[in-house]
Amino acid sequence: MPQQNRPLQLDQKLWLIALLLCMFMLSMPLKAQVSTKDSLLYRLKRLESSKRFNPRDTTHIKLLTNVAFSYRFVNNDSLHSIAKRVLKYCQAIDYQRGEVKALYALGSYYSDVGDRKNSMATFKKGLKLAKEINTKKCELDIMNALGQNFSYEGDYAEALNLYLKGIDIAKQMDHKEMLSILNENIAGLYADQKDFKNALIFYDTVQKINRELNDEIIYAETQSNMASLYKDAKDFKHAMFNINRSIAAFEKHKVYDWLAYAYEVKGSIYLEQEKYQWALYWYDQSNMLHNQQLDDDREKIQLFNGMSKVYLGLGKDELSMEYAMEGLELSKKIQSLQGQIDCSETLYKVHKNKGDHVVALAYMENFKKLSDSLFRDKNKQSLSLLETKLQYEQEKQELIESNQLALAKQRNYIYFSVIILIILSIIIFVVRRSEKIQKKLNKELHKKSQAISERENQLNEINRTKTKLFSIIGHDLRGPIGALQSMLKLFTEGDIEKDEFLSFIPKLKADVENISFTLNNLLSWGQTQLNGVITKAKNVQLDKLVENNISLLSEIAASKSIKIMNQLPENPLIWADQNQIDIVIRNLLSNAIKFTPENGLITIEAEEKTNMWQIMIRDTGVGMDEEMQKKIFEDTNITTYGTNNERGTGLGLSLCKEMVLKNKGEIWVESVQRKGSSFYFTVPKGEKKYQWAS
Numbered sequence: 001m002p003q004q005n006r007p008l009q010l011d012q013k014l015w016l017i018a019l020l021l022c023m024f025m026l027s028m029p030l031k032a033q034v035s036t037k038d039s040l041l042y043r044l045k046r047l048e049s050s051k052r053f054n055p056r057d058t059t060h061i062k063l064l065t066n067v068a069f070s071y072r073f074v075n076n077d078s079l080h081s082i083a084k085r086v087l088k089y090c091q092a093i094d095y096q097r098g099e100v101k102a103l104y105a106l107g108s109y110y111s112d113v114g115d116r117k118n119s120m121a122t123f124k125k126g127l128k129l130a131k132e133i134n135t136k137k138c139e140l141d142i143m144n145a146l147g148q149n150f151s152y153e154g155d156y157a158e159a160l161n162l163y164l165k166g167i168d169i170a171k172q173m174d175h176k177e178m179l180s181i182l183n184e185n186i187a188g189l190y191a192d193q194k195d196f197k198n199a200l201i202f203y204d205t206v207q208k209i210n211r212e213l214n215d216e217i218i219y220a221e222t223q224s225n226m227a228s229l230y231k232d233a234k235d236f237k238h239a240m241f242n243i244n245r246s247i248a249a250f251e252k253h254k255v256y257d258w259l260a261y262a263y264e265v266k267g268s269i270y271l272e273q274e275k276y277q278w279a280l281y282w283y284d285q286s287n288m289l290h291n292q293q294l295d296d297d298r299e300k301i302q303l304f305n306g307m308s309k310v311y312l313g314l315g316k317d318e319l320s321m322e323y324a325m326e327g328l329e330l331s332k333k334i335q336s337l338q339g340q341i342d343c344s345e346t347l348y349k350v351h352k353n354k355g356d357h358v359v360a361l362a363y364m365e366n367f368k369k370l371s372d373s374l375f376r377d378k379n380k381q382s383l384s385l386l387e388t389k390l391q392y393e394q395e396k397q398e399l400i401e402s403n404q405l406a407l408a409k410q411r412n413y414i415y416f417s418v419i420i421l422i423i424l425s426i427i428i429f430v431v432r433r434s435e436k437i438q439k440k441l442n443k444e445l446h447k448k449s450q451a452i453s454e455r456e457n458q459l460n461e462i463n464r465t466k467t468k469l470f471s472i473i474g475h476d477l478r479g480p481i482g483a484l485q486s487m488l489k490l491f492t493e494g495d496i497e498k499d500e501f502l503s504f505i506p507k508l509k510a511d512v513e514n515i516s517f518t519l520n521n522l523l524s525w526g527q528t529q530l531n532g533v534i535t536k537a538k539n540v541q542l543d544k545l546v547e548n549n550i551s552l553l554s555e556i557a558a559s560k561s562i563k564i565m566n567q568l569p570e571n572p573l574i575w576a577d578q579n580q581i582d583i584v585i586r587n588l589l590s591n592a593i594k595f596t597p598e599n600g601l602i603t604i605e606a607e608e609k610t611n612m613w614q615i616m617i618r619d620t621g622v623g624m625d626e627e628m629q630k631k632i633f634e635d636t637n638i639t640t641y642g643t644n645n646e647r648g649t650g651l652g653l654s655l656c657k658e659m660v661l662k663n664k665g666e667i668w669v670e671s672v673q674r675k676g677s678s679f680y681f682t683v684p685k686g687e688k689k690y691q692w693a694s
Contacts, residue, residue, distance in 0.1 A: 061089050061098045068105045072112070073257045073296040080109045100130045100138045104145065111149050112298070114334025119149055140166055140178045147185060154337065156189050163189075177218070180209040184222060191229045199229055217258075220249035224262045231269045239269050257296065260289040264303045271306055276313040283307045301327045301339035308346045312353065321350045341370045484508060535577045535662045539686040542572040542581075542613065546604055549586045557593050557602070564589075564602045572606050573686030574613050580659040581683060584667075587652040588617045588679050595621035595677070612665070612682045623673040632669065633657040656681070 068082035087102035089095075103126030110119035123146045130139040143166040150159035163182045170178040187202035203226055210219050223246040230239035243266045250259035263286035270279035286303055290296065304327035311320035324346040331339030344367040351360035491501045543566075550564050557564055574581070592602045600620045607614045624632070633653050660667040660681045671677035 058095055058098065061086060061095060065098065065101050065105065072108060073294055076109055076112055076295050079105065083109060096129060096133045097135055100126050100135060103129070104138065104142055107145060111145065116149055116153060116335065123149065136169055136173055140169055140175065144181060144185065151189060160186060160189055176209050176213050180206050180213065180218060183209065184225060188225065191232065194232065196229060196233045216249050217253055217255055220246040221258055224258060224265055227269070228265050231265065231272055236269060236273060243269060256289055257294055260286045260294055261299055263289070264299065264306065268306050271309055274313060276310050280307070280310045283310060297330050297334050298336065301330050301336055304330070305342045305346055312346065312350055317350055317354050321347065324350060337370060341367060344370065535580060537575050537577055537663065540574050540576055540578045540581065542574050542606060543568045545582050545585055549582070549589050552586070553589055553593060560593065560596070560598045562593055562596050562600045562602060565604065567603060567605045569606060572613055575684040575686045576663040580663060584656045584659050584681060587656050591652060592617055592619035592621065595619065597621065611685055613685060614680060614682050616678055616680050618676065618678040620676040623671045623675050623677050625673055629669055629671055633667065
């Protein structure tokens with residue numbers, strides 16, 4: 001369509017600039033790059049001009065076949081004439097593989113021009129020959145083409161049957177490209193029936209195969225077809241995403257037949273949204289490609305009907321009627337029933353809009369007649385698709401059962417032979433039986449000895465753990481409890497006065513808190529050592545755990561004039577066992593207070609990593625040397641004293657390590673003597689869940 005006929009509004013300058021730029025970009029590749037077809041023609045002419053040229057040579061025939069296919073969708077007449085030549089050459093030298101490819105090319109020509117009678121006959125002849133000479137690749141190509149022909153005739157059941165058989169052959173060959181094509185064609189059958197759910201199931205399979213192929217053009221072809229499906233399903237967001245990705249790939253690789261189709265699909269997406277200016281823009285781009293170098297009547301029908309609808313929406317009835325008539329003529333030429341329905345419907349709307357009710361009624365009757373026929377056929381085909389698939393699966397199952405029956409007979413012969421071998425082997429078995437039994441008994445005895453030894457080691461370890469646990473209880477709890485007991489005894493027996501007893505209350509309180517803290521650590525550690533601890537992870541607010549422990553230990557920190565700074569970010573969420581991480585934070589914070597002198601500073605921070613939170617507790621305490629850093633998380637026998645002679649059991653950091661590891665994290669320390677220590681541990685990030693406002 002000439003550019004001056006495009007409707008222009010207030011932004012007409014921008015439209016003109018965009019159109020000119022697009023025309024310039026489309027024209028560049030045609031001048032700058034030699035096409036595949038031109039390259040093939042050059043090689044063919046060079047071969048034909050050489051002294052060694054012989055038209056009966058298979059090298060020449062193969063090259064000529066490739067030239068024929070390069071003309072498809074570009075010049076159908078050239079495709080036809082070259083394919084006829086190839087067929088003649090192949091039959092003359094009985095080159096059957098070449099004959100199959102020539103029949104495939106001829107069948108494609110007849111299909112493209114709408115002569116499906118000749119197309120079907122040619123494809124079936126080629127398929128029969130391909131099976132006779134056992135060329136699976138050619139067999140797959142022709143089965144796929146036959147399936148497309150059946151779908152053009154509305155015989156979706158037969159098309160589906162061919163595609164399913166093709167998939168079985170492609171799987172045997174591990175031919176992933178044909179697997180992608182055949183599954184995509186099945187998806188197209190379901191999409192044409194508006195069965196988007198089943199169509200998307202097959203597209204999922206196609207995309208999985210495409211990822212293995214890792215071919216950008218194949219990706220783009222699938223995305224173009226999926227864009228058309230999403231458009232029909234009114235999912236314009238996904239439709240536009242897919243079509244833009246495909247257009248970028250086709251423009252990059254200069255695949256002009258698919259690019260013309262992608263432009264047409266993008267125009268139809270805008271048309272469905274009644275964005276007529278943009279729809280016309282993309283239809284024009286597709287039309288320019290068709291006019292410049294393509295010969296594809298089937299795609300022109302959809303293009304012309306789409307442009308007709310756009311002009312109808314813009315109020316340009318004459319242009320709308322012109323394009324609809326062109327589409328209708330092409331539909332009749334290639335016997336496209338769907339094309340006749342679409343164009344007749346558009347012509348009905350155009351004439352009705354013009355007030356020409358007699359002509360409009362004629363087109364409406366034609367549209368209704370064709371639609372009723374197609375609707376009935378499609379209803380039947382919808383059932384046929386399912387029946388064909390079920391029948392095909394049943395036939396496969398019957399074939400499998402038949403094979404299993406044959407295998408069962410073979411197994412019977414094998415079993416009979418095996419029985420004879422077993423009888424012959426019994427003599428050897430009896431002779432060696434004693435030796436094997438002895439070896440078996442020795443082996444079992446060895447295994448049982450190992451098991452007893454391992455069990456003994458486990459029991460020894462448990463006994464050592466119990467001994468260590470009771471030693472710590474006796475050493476670290478008996479002393480403070482005994483002191484408390486003595487003080488209470490002195491008071492109750494009147495050996496000290498009430499005022500004097502009250503003066504010991506702060507110390508007694510500190511002793512009780514220390515006993516409680518130590519006892520909690522002992523119980524937790526003892527449980528991990530003897531029975532194990534079940535970790536129940538969930539979303540936990542880290543800042544609340546830290547605040548609770550700061551509050552719990554604030555009085556002890558205040559007694560040493562130590563300032564605790566909480567510098568956690570806002571609402572850090574972790575995925576962990578709340579009680580276990582609570583023990584870790586309390587122990588690390590308690591240690592920091594213990595080993596920080598008066599007027600010191602403790603800082604708590606958290607840094608967000610890829611999948612983890614890294615928590616740091618830094619103090620300005622006494623620090624530790626490298627040797628102590630290496631064994632501080634491992635040795636539970638280390639007993640240390642704080643800056644005010646606070647006593648510890650040595651269990652805290654060992655317990656911290658076990659708890660952090662159980663929550664899939666890590667723990668480590670960095671320290672410099674007389675400058676302080678920084679304890680780090682990591683825990684997984686929590687899952688943020690949002691609730692919509694009702």
